[in-house]
Amino acid sequence: MNILFVSPQSPKTFWSFSYALKFISKKANLPPLGLVTIASMVPDTWNKKLIDMNTDKLKDKDILWADYVFISAMIIQKDSTRQVIDKCSALGVKTVGGGPLFTADHESYADVDHLLLYEGELALPKFLNDLEHNCAQHLYDWIGWPDLSTTPTPAWELLDVKKYAMLSIQYSRGCPFHCEFCNVVSLFGHTPRTKSVEQLIDELERIYATGWRGSIFFVDDNFIGNKTKLKKEVLPALIDWMKERRYPYTFFTEVSINLADDDELMELMIQAGFDTVFVGIETVSEESLAECNKKQNANRDLTACVNKMQQYGFQVQGGFILGFDSDQPSIFERMTGFIQNSGIVTAMVGMLNAPKGTALYSRLEKEDRLVASFSGTNTDINFVPKMDIETLTSGYQDVVETIYAPRNYFERVKTFLAKYKRPKHKKTRVRFGNVISFIKTNFWLGIFSKERVYYWKLLFWSLFKRPDVFPMAITFSVYGYHFRRSLKL
Numbered sequence: 001m002n003i004l005f006v007s008p009q010s011p012k013t014f015w016s017f018s019y020a021l022k023f024i025s026k027k028a029n030l031p032p033l034g035l036v037t038i039a040s041m042v043p044d045t046w047n048k049k050l051i052d053m054n055t056d057k058l059k060d061k062d063i064l065w066a067d068y069v070f071i072s073a074m075i076i077q078k079d080s081t082r083q084v085i086d087k088c089s090a091l092g093v094k095t096v097g098g099g100p101l102f103t104a105d106h107e108s109y110a111d112v113d114h115l116l117l118y119e120g121e122l123a124l125p126k127f128l129n130d131l132e133h134n135c136a137q138h139l140y141d142w143i144g145w146p147d148l149s150t151t152p153t154p155a156w157e158l159l160d161v162k163k164y165a166m167l168s169i170q171y172s173r174g175c176p177f178h179c180e181f182c183n184v185v186s187l188f189g190h191t192p193r194t195k196s197v198e199q200l201i202d203e204l205e206r207i208y209a210t211g212w213r214g215s216i217f218f219v220d221d222n223f224i225g226n227k228t229k230l231k232k233e234v235l236p237a238l239i240d241w242m243k244e245r246r247y248p249y250t251f252f253t254e255v256s257i258n259l260a261d262d263d264e265l266m267e268l269m270i271q272a273g274f275d276t277v278f279v280g281i282e283t284v285s286e287e288s289l290a291e292c293n294k295k296q297n298a299n300r301d302l303t304a305c306v307n308k309m310q311q312y313g314f315q316v317q318g319g320f321i322l323g324f325d326s327d328q329p330s331i332f333e334r335m336t337g338f339i340q341n342s343g344i345v346t347a348m349v350g351m352l353n354a355p356k357g358t359a360l361y362s363r364l365e366k367e368d369r370l371v372a373s374f375s376g377t378n379t380d381i382n383f384v385p386k387m388d389i390e391t392l393t394s395g396y397q398d399v400v401e402t403i404y405a406p407r408n409y410f411e412r413v414k415t416f417l418a419k420y421k422r423p424k425h426k427k428t429r430v431r432f433g434n435v436i437s438f439i440k441t442n443f444w445l446g447i448f449s450k451e452r453v454y455y456w457k458l459l460f461w462s463l464f465k466r467p468d469v470f471p472m473a474i475t476f477s478v479y480g481y482h483f484r485r486s487l488k489l
Helices: 020-023 035-038 060-065 075-090 100-106 120-132 184-188 197-209 227-244 258-260 263-272 286-291 302-314 331-342 358-364 389-403 406-419 432-448 452-465 467-487
Strands: 002-007 047-052 068-072 094-098 115-118 167-170 216-219 249-255 272-280 315-322 347-351
Touching: 002 060, 020 432, 020 467, 035 047, 035 068, 035 120, 035 389, 047 060, 047 358, 060 075, 068 331, 075 094, 075 100, 075 115, 094 100, 094 249, 115 120, 167 197, 167 258, 184 272, 197 227, 227 263, 249 263, 249 331, 249 467, 258 263, 258 302, 263 272, 286 315, 302 315, 302 331, 315 331, 315 389, 331 347, 331 389, 331 406, 347 389, 406 452, 452 467
Parallel strands: 002 047, 002 068, 068 094, 094 115, 167 216, 216 249, 249 272, 272 315, 315 347
Antiparallel strands: none
């Protein structure tokens, strides 16, 4: 058979880094990891082609070539997904849908020929077997949680990796916590499941063989869900592999705030090449933390936890949410102050939403407060909040505009860089692409941008005070430009 794998287009949002990508001559931030993994599960005797609509156009001739079009999508891609489905239907080509979008809302996609919900390791083999015996079903629902030892290495040969800012790996699925607003547990379970060390090293070897050098994102929703295995098996193996190859990569992942409680784990992660962690801080209100069952964040000094991770050598990115029932009007100023003082340069502030499958969705449904579908952008809200909606919306806008205003943003960058401890093994390798990016950055941010004064002040401060973090100063300047363009500041 001829199988076409399609990743629908994601809209340009505050978090897409679309304006920043232009400086490094990349077309998309991350590849569709789920889709290239699914592609490796399809028989090698079949012809395969993959189109990521974030890097390439989907043409009618591509669809007509295929016997089946496999579509994997997240909720934020739903508009583009609908267009792909309609185009396939008009051209008479059958479709197979999978991924978080179809799992969360399969009722809206009755016109997709086959729906494979939840994880592909269980649903796809059953579908392929039924397809071979001419008895393929319309819906393949939840069967259980697969053992990740059955997950193959992604088919990276189907993508042009040079078009992406980062590549990605998944080591684990599931989370030991149960935050009310999060759908990770409903999608992947409460008990973290992990790949073997051998699988992880094999994936790194395959990526290394493509010639990729740069950043790799471990997409796990909570990388430290199983600390014991990380410390005893995974991180020591990663350290050895990275040392043998002279540290070709830097790693970025998502963790819970309790990483700050484990000095040994932080040190091992730094030695293995992790230099950036995204932490779901959510709110500085103890009442709101209790409301959403964010127990791991409660009753602790959040600023001290962030600063400790920074001093170990991590850039801490933070996720923040506004719109909890317990939120008071003072939350906006409190959140702004926390972000500025903590030195969290990339602060992803969003509005609370209730995706299907979450405890929050169930509660709000019982309270008859749901008003719209979940968009996935986190810049709107899909229920009636306790706070006046105009107060909440304007307060959210004020927070975002304040923390990304040039003066505040560049002060925050300097706050972080001044106390950041750069790992000894982290060496700056100058490549041709870095030189081109530096020229573009100086030309645009240093001459034409509104924030050029702040830009040059930061660069000269870094050159004379912290020359070891000079590349980071440039990177953060580009990020800030993207955020301000997105906000139209």
